[in-house]
Each structure stands twice: as structure tokens, then as C-alpha cells.
Amino acid sequence: MIRADMHIHSTVSDGSMSIEEIVKRAEEKDLDAIVVTDHDTLSHAEQLVRSEKVKVFAGIEISSYDYYKDYRVHILGYNIKNNKSVEKITKPTLIARHENSLRQIEILNQHGYEINVDDVQRADGKYIYKQHIMDYLVKHGVTDELFGDFYYSVFKNNGICQFDIEYIDPIKAVRAIKDAGGVAVLAHSGQQQNFELIPALVNAGLDGLEYNHHANSNKSKAIIRELGDMYGLFFTGGSDFHGRFEKNSPDIGDYISEQSGVEKIIYYSEF
Secondary structure, X not given: OOOEEEEEOOOXXXXXXXXXXXXXXXXXXXXXXXXXXXXXXXXXXXXXXXXXXXXXXXXXXXXXXXXXXXXXXXXXXXXXXXXHHHHHHHHXXXXXXXXXXXXXXXXXXXOOOOOOHHHOOOEOOOEOOHHHHHHHHHHOOOOOOOOOHHHHHHOOOOOXXXXXXXXXXXXXXXXXXXXXOOEEEEOOHHHHOOHHHHHHHHHHOOOEEEEEOOOOOHHHHHXXXXXXXXXXXXXXXXXXXXXXXXXXXXXXXXXXXXHHXXXXXXXXXXX
16 A cells, blocks of 8 residues: 555645655655645646655646536646646636735735735745735734634634635636646545536546545545546545644645555556
């Protein structure tokens, strides 16, 4: 059995640990392989750290939304051959997210929080996420925790910063991955309860379903297993690690991939 965590986020998107730190942690957890799947970018593919103990790969998690049926959908992409073609469709999301964060900072400043935008951490040194805004506020004593009452009153529950961007269509996301020679997997469908979209995603080229994930309940996993078997899809898994930038984030290696996903994506020939 190959122990592979195939869903991890680094500081290249909204994770709190660098790729180097992630690899070190994977070594400590005795993993055989990891895939860094940062949001809407493959920039990390050129920043991977080699390890004598752990095979390190790059993937992507594309943020998408089905506006017809009102479902948030995240598509994982693996083994992509043409990074530029995928990033062509995801870069607008990165830019929109950054501009959205700048607007949130402007509103917070109007309410007296005095955020120096130049001092806010940026994903890949370029893009601000709301986690970076919250991290700045914690560091400057505005609040004592990232995901406490302040966060839920400002960024959730109709707070002054609860607004979002427009995302690409999930069918377009799947096709972009497939057109780039990659493998497309529906991420944590138990979390977003978007099971009814699976037939259409399969028609677009979907290859697999993420099975082992902390947000997939036993009931959801049963549905995922049934639909995967029905459509001939393989199963993956991973921690969806974000470190301290996600509330109650599992540790690297806490959730590992089903072997059918390892066989299709990482291949035993790598070992």
C-alpha cells in the first residue's frame, strides 16, 4: 500500500506552510507521496522540493460554481501536461479574488481598522486571501484568533465583508484539465453536496471522486462510492491541509488516498 496525501495547500495559495515545510512534515508522517494542489494556480509546480523519502507532485484545485443549480464545486486536477492552458482559465479567478480582498481591506479601513495593505501576506507573493487579512488582524491585536467571533461577524453572517467573486463553470474546469492532458477529480462532494452534478461532470470527462476527506460523512461516502462504481470512476483522498489558515485543519497525512486513485495518478512505477 502506498500512503499518499493527494490534497494539500501551501503558501502559494491559502495554506500557512511553505512547500519545504510541507515536505518535511510529510517525511515525519512517513508518507510515500504527496500532491500539492494549490487553488487556481500551478505556480507551485516550479517550486517543488525534492525529497529522498517522499515523492512530491503538483496538482491544482479549481474553484468553480454551478450558477444554474446553485452549487459550489471544486475540481482537482492531476498529471497536467500543459500548465499554461489551465492557468489561462484560472488566472482571472486569482485576480478577482485579490481585487475582492483589496475591497474588503478598504471597507475595514473605512471602519477604523487601519490595515497597511503592503504588510499583508500574499499567496505566491501576489494574491491576498481573506485568511491573510485575518492573519494581519491577529498579528496587530485586533482579534486573538483567526476564526473567532470577529471573523464570523465580518466575513460571514451578512457582515461588512461578506461578498464573493464570480467563479468559472465546473464543466469548463473539467474540460480544461482534460484538454491539458490531465486527470480530473471532484473534490469533497460531501462538503458541498453537489452529487447531482456528477453525471454531467462525467460527460465532460471527470475521472474520479475524492472519497477520503474530513468533510465527507459516512452517508456521503456511501453515495460517493455508489456513484463512483456506477460511472466507473476511481477514488482519491487527502487531508485538504491548510495549516492554521483553516479552522480545525487536519494534519498532513491524516487522510490518505484510496489505492485506485494512487494507481491512476501517481502510478506504482514511481516507486
